[in-house]
Amino acid sequence: MPQKEQSLRAAGMRLQLRPRSLSIVNSLQKVKLMKSVQFVILPVLLLVIWQLLFEIGIIKPVTMPPPTKVARSFLELAGNGQLLKHIGVSILRVLEGFGLAALTGIVLGIGIGLSKVLDRLTDLLIQVVKPIPPIAWIPLAILWFGIGEPSKIYIIFLGAFFPILINVLDGIRQTDSKFIELSRVLEVSKGKFIRQVVIPGALPAVMTGLRVGLGVAWMCVVAAELIAATQGIGYLINDARQLSQPDVVLVGMITIGVIGKVMDDLLKRLETRLIVWKTTYAGD
Amino acid sequence: MPQKEQSLRAAGMRLQLRPRSLSIVNSLQKVKLMKSVQFVILPVLLLVIWQLLFEIGIIKPVTMPPPTKVARSFLELAGNGQLLKHIGVSILRVLEGFGLAALTGIVLGIGIGLSKVLDRLTDLLIQVVKPIPPIAWIPLAILWFGIGEPSKIYIIFLGAFFPILINVLDGIRQTDSKFIELSRVLEVSKGKFIRQVVIPGALPAVMTGLRVGLGVAWMCVVAAELIAATQGIGYLINDARQLSQPDVVLVGMITIGVIGKVMDDLLKRLETRLIVWKTTYAGD
Amino acid sequence: KESGAKEQPNNTAGITAKELRIATQPIPAYAPIFVAKKQGWLEDKLKQAGVTVKWSSFDAGPPMNESFAAGQQDIGFLGDSAAIIPKAAGQDTRIVGLCAAAPQGLAIVVPKDSKIASAKDLKGKKVAVVKGSFAHHLLVLVLKNNGLTVDDIQFLNLSQADSATALAKGDIDAAAIWEPLITRLEDQGTAKVLVDGTGIKKGLLVIVATNNFAVKNPEIVKEFLLAYQRGSEFIKSNPQEAAKLIADEVKISPEQLVKILPKFDYSPVLHDDDIQELKLGEEFMRNAGIIKSPVDINAFIDSSYLKAAGIQ
Amino acid sequence: MSGTFGGGNLTIQGINKRFTSRAGTVSVLENIDLDIHSGEFVSIVGSSGCGKSTLLRVIAGLEEDYEGVVVLGQQPISKPGLDRGIVFQEHRLLPWLTVQGNIAFGLKDGSKTEKDKMVQEHIDLVGLTGFEKAYPHQLSGGMAQRVAIARALINRPEVLLLDEPFGALDALTKIQMQQEILRIWETERTTMILVTHDIDEAVYLGDRIVVMSNRPGTVKRIVPVELPRPRDRSSYEFVQIRKLIFKEFFTETDKPFVYAI
């Protein structure tokens, strides 16, 4: 083996890499820019098409106002502080309903996930109550909790509770049997087993449940605020619908969307914080 | 070591086990019975309390009818074939909307999960549209698809689509990086990688997504059937609500619950069929 | 069929549509059209011209308006306020006739055992109403007559169905509602009428058609109004039979219907005082900020079809 | 901690174990009888898939559906317990716990400082000083295996079941770990049952060597190793026993071939 020649060649390879790596820095910036563009291109395109359809008269303003009109309504509502007020009220409700759902969903989920007796006791009830939509609960909610805050919180709670519960249960049921064997061998206490095996193992599923639950909670705001609300972003939509103001309906929808996204992002960040031990795939 | 004595002792142990194992058969039957009792005890208890509260006059019949009245309404609606007709219509709608959502959710989920470009392109749109509740879509749905079947299917589709999409994405993102390395080493084709690594790995999450999605689809039936429906289980509820017939509302709710449970059970059974390789925990 | 094909050329003058799409709500205020529907009058008449009739039922005003906006309806029925709101938002419609006036079909009710004896007692109380509905207008007028404003009460925007539940449970002190809920709550013993629209608000409901349809199909609109008129007369002369006929359309027992129907004056004719009432309604909504742009009621109303039909 | 019960002999009697899957039923263990007295060191060798791990799982109390009994002391075994520790064939570290956390996982009562001290001692013992805070995915295969050993050792069980514990260790680390195991065995009088593929290791450590046959797994032969400790791996007797085991092993196969030992 001509060892020297080889090592020279290899060194050459290394040298050749330098200019390439310089151009890499350049193209990295380009890639970054392209990425940002990719993030917004589709929504922007849709907005442009929407406006165009309006301009050439295919979309009638009475039914589907153009983006410019929606933007004006948005600025107006934002300007006079109304929007912020509605948002604040709704966020509070969602946080209350969701917080309650997260607490009970996780606690009950762990309880049911760990105890077959509890599982059997609650199974039928959960299975049958779960599919009943929040809207269908409104009459009963008014009956039980009146038309004040509690019934709204209850509707939001109901919506968020089941996704959380089901995901927690699934997460626990997917605990690797190898770790259960290990815990039995080490006679690990129930508490430690739950804290150090079940919960960390179920954590990804729990986080998914929380994220889905928060999404549903947001959704239920509209349903909940159908109940004699005088404030809230859902009320804004319902009200605008009654008054034939599709532009305000759209402002409300988009606002819900944006806030929902921000909340979800926060939960996602929490997730990566909590789950440091994972090495998984992010697409390519 | 007195080997003989030991083996005798051990044999004795084995003998001693016999009578115990007989009693085990007996107590197994008892356990089985107790388990069945556990399944129904809570719902039955609730029904009894509910009826009692009515009998002693705490619950007023005009607002919250007693179980007996609900049962009568149920028998009546079931007897004249009305209920079955509504159920049939709703199930068809759910199946259509859910089927569409499952198809697009899984296909798009796999696409986005595998391609970072697609991910970036769709991310903002998905994130913002996802939290918008199906009810809020009703005005636009009527506008785009009219008051016929398509707008109802669209509402159901929207409700079921996002839970499925998000779960598929999560499932794919949780693909073990070890298997990704393996696939890269073996230069496994993209198709095979998706079929044999990504999908089986994501399958539990996908199944969870399908189950959540089906649940939400069922929920959206009520919202969807707010749109000028003349049939369907959601229509039944809305109609009864308009006419202040809480007993019929309850019949509708319970029907939705029961059918939802049956559908979920079917999906669960599919899940255990599909995932034969797993050894996990089922509580104790 | 044969004769229909023969007669078609005669009628095409005022008919271009192949279909008449009618939007209704299942309430007794629109009873004449349900009589006509049950009797098949409209279908019979229009069949000759090759026009079919499509019925849609909505449980509230907003989805009906959205359906109109989507271009899926030709003629519909609405309370006066519910007709003015979308018009103000740019809906391309016109009022072609009245469907009913019913001062008694509109009322503020209180729980059966309520201590509220007069409208003055509403001060500080929780009152539910569908915002922007004609009951909303009634409430404002009643308050005004008693020296109060909306700011003196706790105003709650609540749907009819939820108002009923909230009343029964005692969560609200009063509700401004319309038929058939008034009679139903009275019969249930849940509520009693505190004050109705008599002498305060006529409780008008109107027939609305899209401009596009009305202009191109005057003959159909005429036939429609005639059928409505015929239904109205049928109710007047055979109230018992009419009640039985339409009970399942409006989901009210014939017994209750017999009580409710007399509260309505089913006449499509638009009198001057009706037009004045509509103007007052428009003014109220403009002042209350419910509509942002004014609606010219005179331009909104088109009595020519009534005239063509010979209904006075 | 344990050891106080002392004299807990282990009696394995008439064990039969079958696995049923879609393909049918396979008999994995057949009529296993074995008496292991308290404080004995038993090595088990046998070809891959013959049922060694399954036997350890039966003793650990992890298998439910089998014939026969395992008695420890006076107590028939029906479930896992702290009196029997096990090092699984795979490391089974909890991915969300650090090295420290994984070793402390099985630790019972005691003050925090006491526990920390014990954990640190065992980290040092398996030569992982400096990796206290590392997560399993940051460890090499051998390091992970050593964490698993430390976790099993820290409870000082009466019976320690070792399923190829040194399989992923280099020659040197392996020898060090063998020495440590011997030291613990001698001071604590733990009953040790070691499954290994390394015949040298089996002879070096065991009082007796159980040779298992394949499909179904039976006890083919038990070879006593009556050599004083510390044993000399190159002594004549040692090599003789090694040869014996190899022979036992190789008559097992259908197509025997020559191997110069």
Added chain:
Amino acid sequence: MSGTFGGGNLTIQGINKRFTSRAGTVSVLENIDLDIHSGEFVSIVGSSGCGKSTLLRVIAGLEEDYEGVVVLGQQPISKPGLDRGIVFQEHRLLPWLTVQGNIAFGLKDGSKTEKDKMVQEHIDLVGLTGFEKAYPHQLSGGMAQRVAIARALINRPEVLLLDEPFGALDALTKIQMQQEILRIWETERTTMILVTHDIDEAVYLGDRIVVMSNRPGTVKRIVPVELPRPRDRSSYEFVQIRKLIFKEFFTETDKPFVYAI
């Protein structure tokens, strides 16, 4: 399949690899230079955690962030590829595929019957006939490892990287597998890089033995084994080389102790 490129020498040049975690940065590989010519059989030994697996991962193209270059033939390596097969230290079987499915997983084109035939041949080769339809959780540790070996072999890569492939195998199965690997190596002229803790194995199989030092991992010494094949494990030269490696190994430790080989 491969082998057509033949003569693909492997040049490893100036490899430096660090891992950064919350605890700080650890240098794992330092200045690794190694030239391996096409068709050579190189064994790598070194203590647990010294970076052997990491080095194999670099060659396989699985590590991204390191200094230096690896060149195969004329091609600098930047990503994994079918020209380099690897048997990971853990078996990495896909839990949802059967033995058959796992072995066929890496198989490229060819007709169904052809593929089935190849898969069956390799199942037989690793002695798992009868377990075609078993899922990984139904296999013993050694069986799983043999499936992984079959999966890597079936593609006949130009370079085969073996990370302790026989660690979980019993003495007999191990020897059989070693023979099979040698047979394949001789007929296919595959370049073999074998990481092993079994010094006997390293000497028996390798043309050269690379001894690595610990923390950071460097090439400490390269020992050529110039013995004809088939080798006699008890020959004088064989034992000499074994002793030499052991010595290299043992001077590594801070607290050396006596070990009679």
